[in-house]
Structure formats: C-alpha cells, structure tokens
Amino acid sequence: MPTPVSIDNAPPPRDHRRRPQESRSQQRRRSVATLRRWRYLSQLAVAVLILVAAVRHQLARESGAPSTDALCPFGGVETLWTWVTTGEFISKVHPSNMILGAAVAVSVLVAGNAFCGWICPFGSLQDLITGLRAKLGVRAWSPSPAVDRVLRAGRYVVLLAVVVASAVTASLIFAHYDPYVTLFSLHWLFEPDLATMWPALVILTVVLIGSVLVDRFWCRYLCPAGAVFAVLGHLSFLRIRRTASACTDCRLCNTPCPVGIDVAGTPSAVSTDCIGCLECVANCTFGGALEVSGPTWVGSIGRRTSERDTVLS
Structure with missing residues (x-):
C-alpha cells in the first residue's frame, strides 16, 4: 500500500502559464524573430497594395486611380529641382510623391534605410529570388571587396544622371527605364507594346538576372533611391x-x-x-x-x- 503524502510535503502545483526562465540572449533572439515575421508581412502587404493599385489604374483610368508613379517616393527627388526653381512639378509627378518622399526621408532619419528592407516591393521581389535560389542550392556570386566598392558607386552615377535628366527635360524620364515601374505598373500585361517598351524590358531582364547571381543586385549597385537613403542614413537616429x-x-x-x-x-x-x-x-x-x-x-x-x-x- 503506497505511503500517504503529507500535505505539507506535497509538491507545489504546476503553473502551466509560466514560461521557463530565459536568458537575455534568448529573449533577444525571440524578439528579433518576431520583428522578422512583421517584416515579411509588411513586404507582402505593400507588394499586394501596389499590384492592386496598378490593376485598378489599368482597368479604370477615367476614375483617377493612382498609378505606380504616384506611389513612388523617388518622384519627390526627381521633381525637387524643378519645384524649388519654378514652383511646379514635372510631368506625371503628384503631391503624393512629395508627401511620400518627405515621409520616407523622415523614416530614414529615424530608423535608417528600413524602407528598402520593410517596404519597397522591388526589394521584396529580390528577397524572393534569393530565397528561391537558396532552395535550389545555388550559391550567389560574391565579388571581392575592391570590386564591390566600385560597383556600389553605380547608384550615385545613376542618381546624378536621373536628377540632371529630370531637371533638363522636366519629365519623369527615369520612369521609362525604372525596373520597378516596368514590372509593377503592369503595362507589359495590359498594354504590351514591344516597339516602345523593349529598352525597359531589357533593363528589367538584366536586373532580374543580376538578382539571381547577386543578392539584391539592384539595391546594391544601381538603385538611385538607395543612394539618397545611404547619404541620409549618416544622420539616422537608430x-x-x-x-x-x-x-x-x-x-x-x-x-x-x-x-x-x-x-x-x-x-x-x-x-x-x-x-x-x-x-x-x-x-x-x-x-x-x-x-x-x-x-x-x-x-x-x-x-x-x-x-x-x-x-x-
């Protein structure tokens, strides 16, 4: 017959709601993992929002549905010189571009270049390409530090060319070649015109192939908006x-x-x-x-x- 257990010696009831004690490192990793999930959700939500806006714009032009041009903060940079000198926006630029540009600039000053990692749909696409390549077991090309430094200067060359061309022509000349606009505007789907679109499609293809070979190829080496954010990032709070x-x-x-x-x-x-x-x-x-x-x-x-x-x- 089992020996009765004294009430005084009985083990305390388990509290199933109590977590095991975690170290500071474990708490930190769990917090970072949560933030990463929020980042993935943010990237997906913005990409869906841009695609829905593009479809609405293509199907209902008369309703004034915004285009991908109107939802791009870099338009604020392209029209800045014209707006300061004449008080007017260049063609196809809306007040929304200036508002979004100012909002992103403030976010860079607060949290660094998080726009590219959490919001930009073209950056999200490149992350998706990287993930698919990793699933297939294909290794990315890693340029030497010297080559990498030279290639990163490409963003500033593109930025200078875009700003000068936009100021001289008073138009969104970069939009005709911007891989983000080419892909997410959905013109290639609703209004295919190879006679006029072929330069943009060639550039998009080259960028996508580059993104297969190098993680975030466009962001690293060619994105003019990234060049602006990198400069402002020196003043970032976080x-x-x-x-x-x-x-x-x-x-x-x-x-x-x-x-x-x-x-x-x-x-x-x-x-x-x-x-x-x-x-x-x-x-x-x-x-x-x-x-x-x-x-x-x-x-x-x-x-x-x-x-x-x-x-x-």
Whole structure:
C-alpha cells in the first residue's frame, strides 16, 4: 500500500502559464524573430497594395486611380529641382510623391534605410529570388571587396544622371527605364507594346538576372533611391551597432546580409547601406555584440549589463 503524502510535503502545483526562465540572449533572439515575421508581412502587404493599385489604374483610368508613379517616393527627388526653381512639378509627378518622399526621408532619419528592407516591393521581389535560389542550392556570386566598392558607386552615377535628366527635360524620364515601374505598373500585361517598351524590358531582364547571381543586385549597385537613403542614413537616429568587446569574431553575422555588408568588420555603427532586415542580429551567437541603438548619449534599446546576461546564460 503506497505511503500517504503529507500535505505539507506535497509538491507545489504546476503553473502551466509560466514560461521557463530565459536568458537575455534568448529573449533577444525571440524578439528579433518576431520583428522578422512583421517584416515579411509588411513586404507582402505593400507588394499586394501596389499590384492592386496598378490593376485598378489599368482597368479604370477615367476614375483617377493612382498609378505606380504616384506611389513612388523617388518622384519627390526627381521633381525637387524643378519645384524649388519654378514652383511646379514635372510631368506625371503628384503631391503624393512629395508627401511620400518627405515621409520616407523622415523614416530614414529615424530608423535608417528600413524602407528598402520593410517596404519597397522591388526589394521584396529580390528577397524572393534569393530565397528561391537558396532552395535550389545555388550559391550567389560574391565579388571581392575592391570590386564591390566600385560597383556600389553605380547608384550615385545613376542618381546624378536621373536628377540632371529630370531637371533638363522636366519629365519623369527615369520612369521609362525604372525596373520597378516596368514590372509593377503592369503595362507589359495590359498594354504590351514591344516597339516602345523593349529598352525597359531589357533593363528589367538584366536586373532580374543580376538578382539571381547577386543578392539584391539592384539595391546594391544601381538603385538611385538607395543612394539618397545611404547619404541620409549618416544622420539616422537608430542604427545597428557592433560592440567589439562583446564580439567573438565568428563572422556569422556577415553570412545572411542581403546587401553584403561586412558587419563583423564594422568598428561601431553598421554601414548606411544597411536595409534594417535584422538578419545579422538574428544570426549573432552572442547577445550584446549587435544591437539596434541610438546615439551613445541615449543608450541602446534593450541593453542590459553583461554580468546579468552571463549569469542567466
């Protein structure tokens, strides 16, 4: 017959709602994983919104449905010189372009180049291409650091050419060749005209092939909007920062970066080419080495003493 258990010695009832105690590193990884899911949802939602707007514009032109041109913040950059000097917008630019451009500029000053990692549908498409290539087991081409630096200058060349051409012609001349507009406007589907569209289609094809070979090919080397954001990013309030004393130099943070930043070699703040995808932070094996932080006088989001992290780990 089993020995009766005294009420005083009985084990306390289990609280199934209580989580096991997590270390600071585990909490941090879980938070980053949640943010990554929100990023994927944001990318999908914006891509769907742009495609729906494009379909409405193609099917109901008389209703004034906005085009992809009206939903592009870079239009604000293209018309800026004309607007400042004449007080007028260039052809096909709407107040919406200026409003979106100003909103994105403010977001860059607050959170860096997160627009490209969380919002831009063409960037999302390139992420999708990267994911499909990874599923097929095909490795991307990684240019040498010297070649990469030269290629990244291409964005600024394109930016200068676009701004000058737009100011001289007083038109959205870049829209005729912009791969984002070519693809997401859906002209190729509703109004196919190879006689006039072939240059844009060739450029789009080259960019997509480049995106198969190199992660975010367009974003890294050719996007003029990315060039603007990279410059403004130096004034950004929030940036991913690396604490060298907490880093183990495993260099795992470099592996998932879609824009090829040498995160492990960063002395402090990560390059302004960063698109805020947080993949490097998620891949960091030691909590505290990489953090999303403001200026040093503000402190870091979620920063805790290393002693507490060591004890809980």
